[in-house]
């Protein structure tokens with residue numbers, strides 16, 4: 001039987017996560033700009049390809065594919081090589097491509113001519129799901145990333161429709177049997193207590209939530225730390241752990257951040 005947990009590809013994280021991400025679920029990685037959300041998510045897909053022959057689909061909703069590829073080159077990853085081998089699909093749904101025409105050489109005939117509106121008023125979760133499903137089928141993906149969902153979820157007028165849309169998206173991902181990561185920006189600060197912030201619906205709805213914190217520590221500058229806010233079906237650590245981004249990627253340290 002397959003393990004219940006999928007290794008995260010992040011050195012140090014599996015140990016504090018009880019083995020990895022729960023298989024077949026949807027995990028949210030949330031953090032401030034530049035905290036490493038995209039990196040963490042991509043590292044999961046790259047590790048899948050390199051160590052487990054598990055294929056992945058990465059849907060980029062804000063960054064163009066060009067920029068994504070060049071940023072990830074910093075970590076020594078040749079993502080185009082994986083794409084050519086059909087081990088990875090990068091779907092560019094960034095604003096630069098207002099309308100994404102699903103036209104990739106390796107997509108099946110019936111999908112080839114489909115014009116799918118991924119952004120703007122015509123955007124729909126079902127259009128996004130259709131695109132993801134097509135790519136997942138072609139690559140036979142077992143891992144999916146959507147990065148980030150922030151602007152997607154903000155286009156819904158009220159909390160209830162937003163919540164319903166997120167539930168639809170999560171259901172669609174779960175129905176594919178893949179292990180999934182979505183990313184988002186941290187909710188805005190509210191109240192007067194330091195770090196107190198608004199909790200967006202996706203944090204309640206996803207199976208697991210990892211929060212990337214940046215805090216200013218007097219005399220030490222900015223300290224980055226990772227918190228497992230929740231991980232259903234998993235006995236996990238609840239402490240803050242320092243993390244770093246190096247030329248090899250994202251790494252989490254076993255020691256605890258002391259307050």
Ligand SMILES: Nc1ncnc2c1ncn2[C@@H]1O[C@H](COP(=O)(O)OP(=O)(O)OP(=O)(O)O)[C@@H](O)[C@H]1O
Pocket residue numbers: 031032033034035036037038039040074075245246247248
């Ligand atoms: N070789 C490297 N060594 C150390 N840090 C690096 C290296 N290359 C890139 N970085 C840093 O890694 C981070 C990459 O972050 P990433 O793009 O994953 O963040 P993000 O949370 O997705 O940001 P955004 O909110 O802008 O999408 C950046 O802060 C960048 O400065």
Ligand SMILES: [Mg+2]
Pocket residue numbers: 037038039147
């Ligand atoms: Mg990013």
